[in-house]
Amino acid sequence: MIITRKSKAYRTFPPMHDMLAEPADVAVTQLAPTQVAAAGAGLVRLSAARPGDRGVIVEVGAQSHPGGHGVDVDELERRLLEFGFVEGAHIELLHEGAIRRDPIAVRLDDMRVALRRRDAEDIWIQLDAR
Amino acid sequence: MSELALRPARVALVGNPNTGKTALFNALTGSRQKVANYAGVTVERKEGHVTTASGRSLSVLDLPGTYSLRARSPDEAVTRDAVLGRLAGEAEPDVVVAVADATNLRLVLRLILELKAVGRPMVLALNMYDIAQRQGLRIDLDGLRRELGCPIVTTVATRKRGVDDLVAQVEALAAAGEIGGHANAWREPTAPEIRAAHREAQRILRAYVRPPERPDTLTGKIDAVLLHPVAGLAILLGLLFVMFQGVFTWGKWVGDQMGDGFTALGAFIAAHLPPGLLASFLTDGVISGVGSVLVFLPQILVLFFFIILLEDFGYMARAAFLMDRIMGGAGLHGRAFIPLLSSFACAIPGIMSTRVIDNKRDRLTTILVAPLMTCSARIPVYTLIIGAFIPDRTYWGFMSLQGLVMFGLYAAGIVSALGVSFVIRRVFWRGAVEPFLMELPSYKLPSAANVARNVLLRGQIFVSRAGRIIFPIMIVVWVLANVPGPPPGATEPAINFSVAGRLGHLLEPLLAPIGFNWQMTVALIPGFAAREVAVAALGTVYAVSDAGGNPGALATQLAHHWSLATGLSFLAWYVFAPQCASTLGVVKRETNSWRWPIIMFLYMAGLAYLTSFATYHLAVALGAG
Ligand SMILES: Nc1nc2c(ncn2[C@@H]2O[C@H](COP(=O)(O)OP(=O)(O)OP(=O)(O)O)[C@@H](O)[C@H]2O)c(=O)[nH]1
Ligand SMILES: [Mg+2]
Numbered sequence: 168m169i170i171t172r173k174s175k176a177y178r179t180f181p182p183m184h185d186m187l188a189e190p191a192d193v194a195v196t197q198l199a200p201t202q203v204a205a206a207g208a209g210l211v212r213l214s215a216a217r218p219g220d221r222g223v224i225v226e227v228g229a230q231s232h233p234g235g236h237g238v239d240v241d242e243l244e245r246r247l248l249e250f251g252f253v254e255g256a257h258i259e260l261l262h263e264g265a266i267r268r269d270p271i272a273v274r275l276d277d278m279r280v281a282l283r284r285r286d287a288e289d290i291w292i293q294l295d296a297r
Numbered sequence: 298m299s300e301l302a303l304r305p306a307r308v309a310l311v312g313n314p315n316t317g318k319t320a321l322f323n324a325l326t327g328s329r330q331k332v333a334n335y336a337g338v339t340v341e342r343k344e345g346h347v348t349t350a351s352g353r354s355l356s357v358l359d360l361p362g363t364y365s366l367r368a369r370s371p372d373e374a375v376t377r378d379a380v381l382g383r384l385a386g387e388a389e390p391d392v393v394v395a396v397a398d399a400t401n402l403r404l405v406l407r408l409i410l411e412l413k414a415v416g417r418p419m420v421l422a423l424n425m426y427d428i429a430q431r432q433g434l435r436i437d438l439d440g441l442r443r444e445l446g447c448p449i450v451t452t453v454a455t456r457k458r459g460v461d462d463l464v465a466q467v468e469a470l471a472a473a474g475e476i477g478g479h480a481n482a483w484r485e486p487t488a489p490e491i492r493a494a495h496r497e498a499q500r501i502l503r504a505y506v507r508p509p510e511r512p513d514t515l516t517g518k519i520d521a522v523l524l525h526p527v528a529g530l531a532i533l534l535g536l537l538f539v540m541f542q543g544v545f546t547w548g549k550w551v552g553d554q555m556g557d558g559f560t561a562l563g564a565f566i567a568a569h570l571p572p573g574l575l576a577s578f579l580t581d582g583v584i585s586g587v588g589s590v591l592v593f594l595p596q597i598l599v600l601f602f603f604i605i606l607l608e609d610f611g612y613m614a615r616a617a618f619l620m621d622r623i624m625g626g627a628g629l630h631g632r633a634f635i636p637l638l639s640s641f642a643c644a645i646p647g648i649m650s651t652r653v654i655d656n657k658r659d660r661l662t663t664i665l666v667a668p669l670m671t672c673s674a675r676i677p678v679y680t681l682i683i684g685a686f687i688p689d690r691t692y693w694g695f696m697s698l699q700g701l702v703m704f705g706l707y708a709a710g711i712v713s714a715l716g717v718s719f720v721i722r723r724v725f726w727r728g729a730v731e732p733f734l735m736e737l738p739s740y741k742l743p744s745a746a747n748v749a750r751n752v753l754l755r756g757q758i759f760v761s762r763a764g765r766i767i768f769p770i771m772i773v774v775w776v777l778a779n780v781p782g783p784p785p786g787a788t789e790p791a792i793n794f795s796v797a798g799r800l801g802h803l804l805e806p807l808l809a810p811i812g813f814n815w816q817m818t819v820a821l822i823p824g825f826a827a828r829e830v831a832v833a834a835l836g837t838v839y840a841v842s843d844a845g846g847n848p849g850a851l852a853t854q855l856a857h858h859w860s861l862a863t864g865l866s867f868l869a870w871y872v873f874a875p876q877c878a879s880t881l882g883v884v885k886r887e888t889n890s891w892r893w894p895i896i897m898f899l900y901m902a903g904l905a906y907l908t909s910f911a912t913y914h915l916a917v918a919l920g921a922g
Contacts, residue, residue, distance in 0.1 A: 245488050249367070253491075255495075264622050277400070279736065279739075280736055
C-alpha cells in the first residue's frame with residue numbers, strides 16, 4: 168500500500184503523533200502532559216475522550232497509524248468527513264463498550280454514530296468548559 | 298416528440314442509508330422488498346414499475362444507501378454506477394429522487410450537492426415527515442426549493458403519504474425531458490472539497506431549517522440502558538435466551554398439534570386405501586417425509602417474529618455495537634455483524650449482504666463463516682433431535698431444558714464462527730481491520746403491518762421450499778427406498794433390499810466412527826441439497842422400514858432406534874456440516890470462483906466429522922452409548 172502523507176499548510180497542530188509510536192493494537196491513546204500543554208488545554212483526541220465529554224471538532228486528519236487502518240490515511244480522513252466528522256461539528260461521547268472501553272458511541276450534531284477508538288485517533292476535540 | 302416521451306422514464310431512488318428508500322419504493326411500486334431500521338438493508342438494485350395518473354409508465358430503481366457517490370463497498374458501487382449510468386446495458390436515470398430523512402438533513406445535503414454535479418433532473422423527497430412534524434422541526438420548504446433548485450415533496454413512506462405528489466413531480470421533470478439535465482461534472486471529491494461541501498450544507502441548514510422544538514430524547518434514554526457496558530450485554534443475552542425459549546415453548550406446542558394432525562391423516566389414509574404402493578407413497582413419502590418438515594413452521598414463525606421486531610425497533614445496530622469488540626477480536630469487520638445476523642434466517646441473504654463490506658479479505662472471511670450461524674433450516678433438525686433425546690423438564694418454573702439446549706446450539710454456531718474467523722485472520726490473512734463507522738438509528742415503534750407482512754413472507758418461503766425442494770426430493774427418496782422390492786419370502790424389512798438401503802449399508806462404515814447408523818447415512822445424502830431434507834428423509838426411511846410397525850411421531854421412533862450418544866453426535870454434525878447446495882452456489886456467484894465454495898465445503902465437513910467424532914466418543918465414555 169502506498170501511504171501518502173499530505174503536507175497541510177493550514178494545520179493548526181504540528182504532527183506530533185509519531186512520538187507516540189504505540190503498538191498497533193492499543194486502542195486508547197492518552198496525550199502525554201507535555202503534549203497537552205503544547206496543544207492547549209481542553210484539547211483531546213476523540214479516542215481518548217470519556218463518556219460525557221462534549222465539545223467541538225477542531226481538526227480531522229488521519230496520521231497516527233499510517234497503514235494501521237486497513238485503508239490509507241487519506242481514505243480514512245475522507246470517510247470520517249463523509250460521515251460528518253468535520254471541523255465545527257458538535258460532538259459528545261455517549262457510551263463506550265465493555266471491553267477496553269471500545270467501541271464508542273457519539274452524538275455528532277443530530278445523529279448517533281458508533282466507531283472504534285483507533286479510527287478516532289485523529290479527531291481532535293476542543294472540550295466545552297464545564 | 299422526444300424519445301423519452303415514448304419509453305418508460307427511469308427513476309432512481311438515492312440517499313443515505315436507512316432514510317426510507319425501500320419503504321418509498323414499496324409504496325410507489327407495490328413491491329415487498331425488505332424494510333428494516335438499520336443501515337445496509339438493501340444491497341442490490343431492484344426495479345419496479347408504476348403508472349402515473351396520466352397513464353405514463355415509470356421504471357423505478359431502489360438502490361443501496363450511501364453517504365457519498367465515492368463508493369467504497371460493492372453495494373455502494375451499485376448506487377454510484379446506477380446514478381452515473383455505468384451499469385452494463387443501462388443508461389443514466391432520467392430523474393433522480395434524493396430521499397432524505399427530514400429529521401437528519403446534514404449529511405444528505407452534502408450528498409445532494411454531489412448529485413447536482415451529476416446533472417440529472419432531481420426531486421428531493423423529505424421522508425419521515427411525520428417524525429419531523431412530531432418533533433416540531435420547521436423546514437422552510439420554499440426557501441430550500443429555491444436554494445437547491447429542485448422540487449421538494451414531503452413523504453411518509455410507511456403510510457404512503459405524499460407518494461402521488463412525488464409521482465407527479467417526477468413525471469413533470471421527465472416530461473421536461475432533455476432540457477432538465479446538464480452534462481455530468483461529477484468526480485471523486487478530495488478531502489478539502491468534502492469540507493467545503495459540508496460548510497455549504499451547514500449554511501443551507503442554518504438558513505432554512507429550525508432545530509426541533511421537541512427533539513427525540515427517548516432514543517438517548519433507551520440507549521443509556523441498552524448500550525450500558527454491563528446491563529446492555531446482559532439484556533442482549535437475555536433477549537436471545539427468551540427468543541429460543543419462545544421458539545420451544547410456544548412454537549413447539551403448535552407444531553406438536555400439527556404433528557398429531559399429520560399422524561391422524563396418515564392413519565386415515567392407511568385405513569381407507571388398499572395397502573400397496575399408493576398408500577405407502579402417501580403415508581411414508583408425503584406425510585412422513587414432507588409433513589415432518591412442515592410441522593416446524595410455527596417455530597420458524599416465532600423466531601422470525603422476534604428477529605423482525607428487533608430489526609424494526611432499531612436494536613440491531615445496538616447489538617452490533619455491543620458485540621463489536623468481540624467480533625473485532627476474532628478479526629471480523631464491524632460491518633460483518635449484519636450479514637452474520639441475517640444468516641440466522643438463511644446463509645444466502647447473509648452472504649449476499651456481505652456486499653456492504655469494502656475490503657475483499659474481510660468480506661471473504663465473513664462469507665466463509667456465515668454458514669456456521671444457525672440458519673432456520675437447522676431448526677427442524679435441532680428441534681427433532683432435542684425433542685427425541687432431551688427430557689422435557691423445566692427448571693425454576695421458566696427455564697425449559699430443551700430451550701436451553703437450543704440456545705447452546707446457537708451459541709455453538711456463533712462461537713465456532715468467531716473461532717474460524719480468528720484462525721483465518723490470525724493465521725492466513727494477517728493485517729489491519731478496516732475502519733468501521735456505523736449510524737445508530739433512532740428507535741421506532743415497529744409497525745404491526747410490517748411485522749406481520751415480513752413474518753408471513755418468511756412462512757411462505759419455508760412452505761414453498763417444502764413444496765419445491767423437499768417434495769420432489771422425497772419422491773426420489775421414497776422410490777429409492779422401495780425399489781427394487783424384496784425377493785419373495787424375505788424376512789428382513791423391504792428397505793434393506795432397495796437401492797437406498799444398499800447405499801446406506803455400503804457407506805455406513807464411513808460414518809460408523811461418529812455413531813451414525815445406515816438410516817442416517819441414507820438421510821444425509823439428500824440432506825446435502827438442503828438441511829431440513831434430512832429430517833424428511835429420516836421420516837420416510839423409518840416409516841418404510843417400520844412398515845406396519847409403530848407409526849407414531851418421528852421423534853418417538855428416533856428415541857427408540859438411536860442411542861443418546863448418536864443423537865448428540867448428529868446435533869454436533871449439524872452445527873458444522875455444509876449440508877446446503879444453494880449456499881455453495883451463492884458463494885460461487887459472489888466470489889466468482891469455485892475455489893471458495895470448495896474450501897468452505899471441505900473445512901465445514903472436516904469440522905463436522907471431528908466434532909461429531911469427539912461428541913460421540915465422549916458421550917459413550919460417559920455411558921450414553
Ligand atoms: N415513521 C416513519 N418511518 C419510516 C418512514 N419511512 C421509512 N420508515 C422506517 O425507516 C426505516 C428504514 O426504512 P428503509 O426503507 O429500510 O430504508 P432504506 O433507505 O431503504 O435503507 P437501506 O436500504 O439500508 O439504505 C424502517 O424502519 C422504516 O419502517 C416514514 O416516512 N415515517
Ligand atoms: Mg433499502
